[in-house]
Amino acid sequence: MADNLNTIKCPACQKEMVKIFIPEQGINIDVCLNGCGGIYFDNREFQYFDEAHENIDKILDAYKGKKFIDTDDSLPRSCPVCGAKMVKNYSSIKKQIQIDECYACGGKFLDREELQKIREEYPTNEERSADILKEVYATVGAEILEQKAKTEETKRKRSVLKKLFDHLVYD
Ligand SMILES: [Zn+2]
Ligand SMILES: [Zn+2]
Structure with missing residues (x-):
């Protein structure tokens, strides 16, 4: 599925997510800035941000000065774009961080700081x-x-x- 342009609700805390435009790729990613700080990536968007050398300044800038609520990441979640049940999966090679994936539309949801942890697995x-x-x-x-x-x-x-x-x- 392509970059969704509708406002979506965070699958972890149900708050409306905020779109952050990433000019390098010309895409929007959805970040839960008024709730838990989780990030939703549409199909194929995640690959632009999961490696340490890739730029996530736009996301980190948006996080600045915000206070986030905690959520239980062991709870089942539904895809905010297509409604399918998301599956907990290890997305990274070292299999340390579990994220929520939607097998129906390819979307991925990461709890706050999971993106940084995945990126830190490999400094180079x-x-x-x-x-x-x-x-x-x-x-x-x-x-x-x-x-x-x-x-x-x-x-x-x-x-x-x-x-x-x-x-x-x-x-
Ligand atoms: Zn949230
Ligand atoms: Zn989906």
């Missing part, structure tokens, strides 16, 4: 890339091992059958 791009590579290698490696085990099991079955067959034919 190199470290982030290294960890992504490690994860890919681990997955591919496991698949290769599984494949090998299957091949060996097939070989073993074949030899058992062959023995049985030889037994029937030659005995």
Whole structure:
């Protein structure tokens, strides 16, 4: 779904969210400035802000001088754009921070400070890339091992059958 232009209500505290325009990407993100400080990203918007080198000054400026209410981030939430139930998910590679994701429209909701924590996981791009590579290698490696085990099991079955067959034919 594209950048939504309607005012939406915060999925955590139900206050109206405030749109903050990000000129670099030409998009609006929704921030709960009069409630809990949570941020809602439409589909694909989150990728512009989750890495440490990406600019979130506009968000931090909007936060300045505000007092936010606390919310319970273990409670289930509904997507403020399409109404679907959001799913708690680890969005980051290190799997330390859980965010709410909408599988229907692709929206993501982050509680206050979760964005900063996700960004702090990797101070540099190199470290982030290294960890992504490690994860890919681990997955591919496991698949290769599984494949090998299957091949060996097939070989073993074949030899058992062959023995049985030889037994029937030659005995
Ligand atoms: Zn809120
Ligand atoms: Zn949605």
